[in-house]
Structures are given as C-alpha cells and as structure tokens.
Amino acid sequence: MTRTLTGPTDHVVVVGAGLAGLAAALHLLGAGRRVTIVERDNGPGGRAGRLVRGGYHIDTGPTVLTMPEIADEAFAAVGTSLREHIELIELHPAYRAAFADGGTLDVHTDPEAMEAEVERFAGPAEAAGYRRLRHWLTELYRAQRHRFLDADFDSPRQLLGPDLLRLAALGGFGRWENGVARHLRDERLRRVFTFQALYAGVPPTRALAAYAVIAYMDTVAGVYFPRGGMHALPRAMAEAAQRAGAAVHYGRPVTALERSGERITAVLTAEQRIPCDAVVLTPDLPVTYRLLGRTPRRPLRLRHAPSVVVLHAGCDRTWPQLAHHTLSFGSSWRRTFEQLTRTGELMSDPSLLITRPTATDPALAPPGRHLHYILAPCPHTGIGPGPADWHDLGPRYRDALLGELEHRGLDGLAAAIEEECLITPADWTAQGHAAGTPFSAAHTFTQTGPFRPRNLVRGTTNAVLAGCGTTPGVGVPPVLLSGKLAATRITGTHDGTPRHRTRTRNRAEESRT
Incomplete structure (x- = not known):
C-alpha cells in the first residue's frame, strides 16, 4: 500500500504546465479536485515548447509520441480522449538508420515489415534473431508496465513479488547490450535497439536490460507524430484541463511557497497569493528543492544524464x-x-x-x-x-x-x-x-525505481513531485506517468476510474484565489 497525502486536498495547485503537470491536473480534475495551474512561460508545454520563426513552427523538445494510450488515460480522466483533440500519424518507418559503411535500414514497428527489412539488410539468421528480440522486448514491457513503470514506491521492499522474479528470469538485471546481443550478431543492428540508452543516460554496456523497454516503445509499440507538431499535445491537454474547470495562470513564475509547519498553505507569485490544500511541483529537482527549502540527503551523489x-x-x-x-x-x-x-x-x-x-x-x-x-x-x-x-x-x-x-x-x-x-x-x-541537461538524473541502478528521487519529500506533508527527475523517469511516457502518480498520491485512486465526477467551476470563483 503506497502512501497518500493526509489532510484536506480539495484545492491543488500544480506548478508547471509541462506534460507532467498537465497530466497530474487532468487526473486530479477527474477525481473531483479543484485545480489551479501556475506556469512561468506564456503558454503550456514546458520542455515540449514551441518556437515560431519566419513561418517555421519549431518543437523545442520531444519529437515523437510513443505509447499514446498513456496520454489518452489523462484525457479519459476528464471524459474526453486524445484522438478527440489530436490527429495522430503513425510513422512509417519509425526511423531510418544510416551507417558509416553506407548501409541503411528502415526501422518498422510492423513485425512482418521489419523482419523483411532485417533480412534484406543482414540476412535470414538476423531476421530470425529479430523475431526473438521482439518477443523479449515485449515480455520485458509486460513485466514492468504496471508494477514498475506505473507505480509509486515508498520502499525497495515494494519491488518484491512475482513480477520481480519474472523480470529477473527475463534477464532484466543483466546488461542491455548483452540482452540484445543474445539475439542479434550484426553490430549495426544492435545499435538500433540500444541507442535509446542515451535517454537513460547510461551506456548500453552498463545500462540495466530492464531499460530496453525504451526500445520496445520505439521499435515495437509504434511511433506517432501529432499533426501540428509535438507541442499540440500539451496545448490540447491544457485546453482539456480548462474545459474541465482548471484555472490556468501563464507568465507567473512561482517565487515562494508559504508554509505552516509541514504543510504548504499557499503558492506565491509576484502578482498573487494562491491558497492551496496540496501542491504538485514539476520544475527540475534543484528548483523544486529550493522552493521546498530542503534537499533530501542521498547516500550517493545524484548523477546526471x-x-x-x-x-x-x-x-x-x-x-x-x-x-x-x-x-x-x-x-x-x-x-x-x-x-x-x-x-x-x-x-x-x-x-x-x-x-x-x-x-x-x-x-x-x-x-x-x-x-x-x-x-x-x-x-x-x-x-x-x-x-x-x-x-x-x-x-x-x-x-x-x-x-x-x-x-x-x-x-x-x-x-x-x-x-x-x-x-x-x-x-x-x-x-x-x-x-545543463534536459534529461535530468541518469537511470543508473541506484537511481532507478525506489532508489530514484521520490515524489514525496520528508518535512512537507502535502507536496508531491512530478517530472523526469522523479518516478518513473525520462521520456514522454514516463513523464506523463509521473503526473498520474503524483495525482495518485493525492487522491488515492490509481485505476483510471474517477472517484467523483469532474466538477466544472465558475471562473469567477476561480479568480478569487
């Protein structure tokens, strides 16, 4: 049983309108909470921002969407869906790999198309190896999805159970590169299924094989691009949150958190004081810890990607x-x-x-x-x-x-x-x-799962963290899950089913905060 916040949580202030904050807001709204979002920039997005120059519309952060069903969960919390707001285009190929020897490989998420491409590129033995690799990646994902990726941790003891044994049996605690090499002999092909280790911040020769689940997202589950660019996703999430009753304040950097003992009582900007019962903090860890007035002690110094x-x-x-x-x-x-x-x-x-x-x-x-x-x-x-x-x-x-x-x-x-x-x-x-990195803390073993900076901070009883620096980690799907997990700490719900009907409130009432 994971911990949830104690005391009243009727009004939650979410600091940051990036993907994590917006996901948290939608899940909170779906559970009947009143939500105010405060964002320092002049619009939503955070790392998934937008720059317009000379008629070019530039995504400044992520360039693709994988596992769109995770984003859809956030929309579903307020009674809508991802596809009601965004046209998703599946990419074929997901990637094209160009190698120094002049060879090229189109990476398809369709199994038959990819098998044929691997056979063209490296022969039938490697195509058979790809089939085995695809099965292994899929099993890794199934072993981790709900027990490790979509889970709050209060103690390493929570890892114990049949899913941990299943992950170990799959080789999840070995090395990523070795896991791929068991199936593929061609060094070029191995790169296609291990370059994602860069996102985890650890070389594939040292990264846990469990993180090959990122390769599953990229090469098996499908790669999508929203029409209008990746910034269309946070823009749609912000619109859905506002329609569900959230008050959103852009261009308002948070300057301080007002406290009474161990509780945050208000979020302060230069323009206003916003009383709250709970707060979700999504800035990068140093900014969040500075606002809280406390940096948690760790036995090992935090390593960055x-x-x-x-x-x-x-x-x-x-x-x-x-x-x-x-x-x-x-x-x-x-x-x-x-x-x-x-x-x-x-x-x-x-x-x-x-x-x-x-x-x-x-x-x-x-x-x-x-x-x-x-x-x-x-x-x-x-x-x-x-x-x-x-x-x-x-x-x-x-x-x-x-x-x-x-x-x-x-x-x-x-x-x-x-x-x-x-x-x-x-x-x-x-x-x-x-x-100086947008990828935050690296996914070393001592910064994974229950050992990653937690989304609860001792000394503050009504604040929850979200974003790539905390559970579960870096990448669009994990960041969206971090917002959901933060909301779970507040509401106690985790199955995507709202406890209460969303309450749409009068904007005049919101403005009085």
Whole structure:
C-alpha cells in the first residue's frame, strides 16, 4: 500500500504546465479536485515548447509520441480522449538508420515489415534473431508496465513479488547490450535497439536490460507524430484541463511557497497569493528543492544524464534520403558513450539524430520550405564544457556538425538554412535544468525505481513531485506517468476510474484565489 497525502486536498495547485503537470491536473480534475495551474512561460508545454520563426513552427523538445494510450488515460480522466483533440500519424518507418559503411535500414514497428527489412539488410539468421528480440522486448514491457513503470514506491521492499522474479528470469538485471546481443550478431543492428540508452543516460554496456523497454516503445509499440507538431499535445491537454474547470495562470513564475509547519498553505507569485490544500511541483529537482527549502540527503551523489546540442534549421530545400527521423551513426560507438558519460569530451565521431517533421506535416514550414532538427548528444556541464564555455563553443560546434552532415551526404545544408535556433547546455542551464541537461538524473541502478528521487519529500506533508527527475523517469511516457502518480498520491485512486465526477467551476470563483 503506497502512501497518500493526509489532510484536506480539495484545492491543488500544480506548478508547471509541462506534460507532467498537465497530466497530474487532468487526473486530479477527474477525481473531483479543484485545480489551479501556475506556469512561468506564456503558454503550456514546458520542455515540449514551441518556437515560431519566419513561418517555421519549431518543437523545442520531444519529437515523437510513443505509447499514446498513456496520454489518452489523462484525457479519459476528464471524459474526453486524445484522438478527440489530436490527429495522430503513425510513422512509417519509425526511423531510418544510416551507417558509416553506407548501409541503411528502415526501422518498422510492423513485425512482418521489419523482419523483411532485417533480412534484406543482414540476412535470414538476423531476421530470425529479430523475431526473438521482439518477443523479449515485449515480455520485458509486460513485466514492468504496471508494477514498475506505473507505480509509486515508498520502499525497495515494494519491488518484491512475482513480477520481480519474472523480470529477473527475463534477464532484466543483466546488461542491455548483452540482452540484445543474445539475439542479434550484426553490430549495426544492435545499435538500433540500444541507442535509446542515451535517454537513460547510461551506456548500453552498463545500462540495466530492464531499460530496453525504451526500445520496445520505439521499435515495437509504434511511433506517432501529432499533426501540428509535438507541442499540440500539451496545448490540447491544457485546453482539456480548462474545459474541465482548471484555472490556468501563464507568465507567473512561482517565487515562494508559504508554509505552516509541514504543510504548504499557499503558492506565491509576484502578482498573487494562491491558497492551496496540496501542491504538485514539476520544475527540475534543484528548483523544486529550493522552493521546498530542503534537499533530501542521498547516500550517493545524484548523477546526471548527458545533455544535447540541438540545431533547429529552417531550410529552402531538403534531402530525399532523410525520413521523418534519421539516425546518422558514426563509425565509433563504445568510444562515443565513453566520451559522453566519462571523459566529458564532445563526440569525436558523432552519432546524430536528424528529424524532418515537415516530411509528415508540411504546414510546420512556409510553402516549399523544410524544417530540420539536428540533435547531437554531448556531456553535461558537470563533466564537460560549462555553460560559460558554450557561449563561444556553441557556434563552432554548430559549424562542425553541419560540416560533418555535408560530408555524410547532406550537401549544401549550411547554405540552405534560412532560419535557425541553436540550443546548447548553456541554454538548458538558463532554463533551470541541473548540470545543463534536459534529461535530468541518469537511470543508473541506484537511481532507478525506489532508489530514484521520490515524489514525496520528508518535512512537507502535502507536496508531491512530478517530472523526469522523479518516478518513473525520462521520456514522454514516463513523464506523463509521473503526473498520474503524483495525482495518485493525492487522491488515492490509481485505476483510471474517477472517484467523483469532474466538477466544472465558475471562473469567477476561480479568480478569487
């Protein structure tokens, strides 16, 4: 039995209108709570934001949606559905992998299409290995979905049970790379099913095989893109929350939390004091702990995931070899992870993600124009260049990346750019992200499950945390689940069934807060 908040919880203030905060708000509204959302930016989204330049509509955060049923749970809490608000387009292929030897592989989530593609690429033995790998990934997901991913933890003892034994029997506590290698001999194919370890912040040679569930989401469950871009998701969630009665205040950074003993009694901004019975805090952990006035002690120092440099480029042309998502792998692999997680160097032989959202939704750019999103993993500022270094390093690294991509076949890329925005760890730091990374705490063993920073903080009895720094972790599906889990701590419901009918309140009443 997991802990829930004690005392009244009628009015909940959610700090942050990112995916975690909006998911929490929808689940709270569905359980009959009165909800006020306070967001520092001028609109919803948080990390899943939107930038408009020269007619280009740029998603500044996640580029795809996996496991859309998790987002749908949040909409269902207030009596609507994801597909009532958003047109989802399944991507075919989900990714295109381009290798240094010139080979390419289209990654399909349809089993027959992917098996045929693997056989074309690497032969029938590897196609048979893919079938076994797909089954293993699916079983890993089934073992974890409800007991580990969608669960609050108060103690490691809660792990004990048949699901833990099942996960162990599947090899979930071995190494991710070894688990994939049992099924695939081709080193290039292994990369396709292990590159997701970057999201977990741990090299696949050291990451728990349990985290191969991320590869399940990417390569088995389906990859989707909302028409209008990923920012359409938080925008729709915010609209659904407001229709269900939430009061939403944009452009209001929270300056302090008013306390009475161990309870938060009000959330303060420069413009207003908002009384509350409970609060959900979604900023990055250092910001949240500063507001609470307490940083929980840990036996080991928190380790952070690598960061990324992102170049958003609006171009007057595109390149036919680019799919919606193209993974451009360098020759180096193990050394790349060593540089990103241990030595703090920039990738000497980079592996890059190029996203071309206008391949699926041309309306995101002016007519005849194309939007490209170039993502280069880099060390976080705790082991690599610091924020101050990036002010000079950023433009040089941007030029180096463009030069490398031109060398890999995107000829004329630099000259084709009309509008651009470069984001480096200095920008992530300025947004309040610890160690200059948007991926928060790495998913090491000591930062996984019940060992991850918890969503309850001792010394405060009516505050709950949500977001990628707490349970269950990084990525769009886990972040949405973190909002649901935060709501569960408040309402005690967890099965998606509201205890009360949603109460739509008069806006005049909300304004009095």
